[in-house]
Amino acid sequence: MTRRKKLYEGKAKILYEGPEPGTIIQYFKDDATAFNAQKKATLEGKGVLNNKISEFIMTRLGAIGVTNHFIRRLSLREQLVREVEIIPLEVVCRNIVAGSLATRLGQEEGAPLPRSIVEFYLKDDKLGDPMVTEEHITAFNWATTQEIDDILAMTLRINDFLSGMFGAVGITLVDFKIEFGRVWEGEFSRVILADEISPDSCRLWDTATGNKLDKDRFRRDLGDVIESYAEVARRLGIMKDMPTVIQGGLH
Ligand SMILES: Nc1ncnc2c1ncn2[C@@H]1O[C@H](COP(=O)(O)OP(=O)(O)OP(=O)(O)O)[C@@H](O)[C@H]1O
Numbered sequence: 001m002t003r004r005k006k007l008y009e010g011k012a013k014i015l016y017e018g019p020e021p022g023t024i025i026q027y028f029k030d031d032a033t034a035f036n037a038q039k040k041a042t043l044e045g046k047g048v049l050n051n052k053i054s055e056f057i058m059t060r061l062g063a064i065g066v067t068n069h070f071i072r073r074l075s076l077r078e079q080l081v082r083e084v085e086i087i088p089l090e091v092v093c094r095n096i097v098a099g100s101l102a103t104r105l106g107q108e109e110g111a112p113l114p115r116s117i118v119e120f121y122l123k124d125d126k127l128g129d130p131m132v133t134e135e136h137i138t139a140f141n142w143a144t145t146q147e148i149d150d151i152l153a154m155t156l157r158i159n160d161f162l163s164g165m166f167g168a169v170g171i172t173l174v175d176f177k178i179e180f181g182r183v184w185e186g187e188f189s190r191v192i193l194a195d196e197i198s199p200d201s202c203r204l205w206d207t208a209t210g211n212k213l214d215k216d217r218f219r220r221d222l223g224d225v226i227e228s229y230a231e232v233a234r235r236l237g238i239m240k241d242m243p244t245v246i247q248g249g250l251h
């Protein structure tokens with residue numbers, strides 16, 4: 001037996017070498033961080049919930065033609081994905097004012113936006129993930145104009161689909177963060193959706209009550225973090241796939 005090779009350990013996930021070339025294993029940890037890792041905690045069960053929720057969302061997106069890295073789930077905390085060359089951008093799409101849009105620009109949290117806004121942030125923890133424009137992105141070769149166009153089109157499509165999917169189960173998709181990567185076919189590359197989509201990376205509000213069902217519960221010390229992630233899984237109809245320890249511990 002040989003131990004598989006760890007490629008990278010991030011704040012929420014660990015990447016291991018996959019069984020075939022061009023694949024990697026994403027292991028979802030229970031660790032939670034916020035405010036550029038100044039606030040940290042372990043939330044038991046978060047990794048299992050996010051693994052399953054991200055699998056569900058990536059599979060649904062794949063079915064409508066949004067190409068993404070998900071291949072299959074391997075275990076409670078692990079999924080096999082296509083290895084990509086990560087584009088060093090956090091792509092944020094917003095439907096309602098919240099978070100940094102409220103604080104930075106003095107806008108009222110909860111105000112609906114007249115149209116969805118897409119923002120780019122440079123993935124660089126040392127710099128605090130600064131916001132960048134398309135001109136910065138092309139000037140410093142983080143992505144090409146064509147790649148930015150593809151990213152924008154895919155992001156708006158993902159937003160439309162996820163807004164409808166969550167809306168149908170009484171959840172308002174306020175905003176979300178996604179990451180993209182390149183896959184190479186000979187000398188050509190294509191941009192696909194990577195990383196994860198989960199309550200760690202989305203703002204999800206209960207449409208009826210306005211209750212937050214996402215990582216803001218952790219950021220703002222609102223309590224019931226895992227219960228809220230589990231509520232998202234329950235509404236999506238995937239709570240039945242969870243191990244009994246998670247189901248039993250929550251309901
Ligand atoms: N398919 C993929 N191929 C290669 N890398 C990926 C893929 N999907 C996600 N990643 C990268 O794997 C890492 C996942 O770990 P995690 O989310 O814990 O990172 P993080 O702490 O948020 O830090 P950062 O994203 O700044 O590296 C991220 O760096 C992400 O960009």
Ligand SMILES: [Mg+2]
Pocket residue numbers: 010011012
């Ligand atoms: Mg991350």
